[in-house]
Amino acid sequence: SAVISQKPSRDICQRGTSLTIQCQVDSQVTMMFWYRQQPGQSLTLIATANQGSEATYESGFVIDKFPISRPNLTFSTLTVSNMSPEDSSIYLCSGGQGGSYEQYFGPGTRLTVT
Amino acid sequence: GENVEQHPSTLSVQEGDSAVIKCTYSDSASNYFPWYKQELGKRPQLIIDIRSNVGEKKDQRIAVTLNKTAKHFSLHITETQPEDSAVYFCAASGAAGNKLTFGGGTRVLVKP
8 A cells, every 4th residue: 555644744824825735655656636624524525636737626626726736646735825714624635546446545734724 | 426425423332342334325336435444633544445346345343335226335343342433434436546535424432
């Protein structure tokens, strides 16, 4: 299974600012995804990070608010832009191999917006 | 799109008893159904999964069953232990490497 790390593990940010979260996988993975998990809630998919092309966003999430980069098969970033307190959440990345169904998660980034 | 519903939202069992969590899905094209365990402050961990060509899968004290006709699948934990206390999520996916749609989660508490 892939080992996934994220940076930072947590941050406290002021409203109106932006934060970029990094996701690193220890092996090449075809698929990478970004999820949001609000306190006590389930996981909601933000977008699929596509290597070499624009990310595919789910309904309710837009590129201007959550720009995503994926320069190669082991790394992706998610930026939370122009933050408001409603963006306070845990953000998780996951990865999976093409042709394999299993997905593994990073440890998450706990974001608090004040 | 896919919709996954999970029940119950909370489950309290005595140590040694069994726990059952049920999920239903809406998209008949879904063919992969994983279960994740998430302990407080930790990442979701894949504990067992099942594909649509299999009706049941077992791994030690945990098992998953799938009823494609009824579009529901269940997680069974036998001989529960305090370390089984966590939030469990079911999910569904339509293809290898495809995105997962999660159920709402079940908070399991195993009382010693």
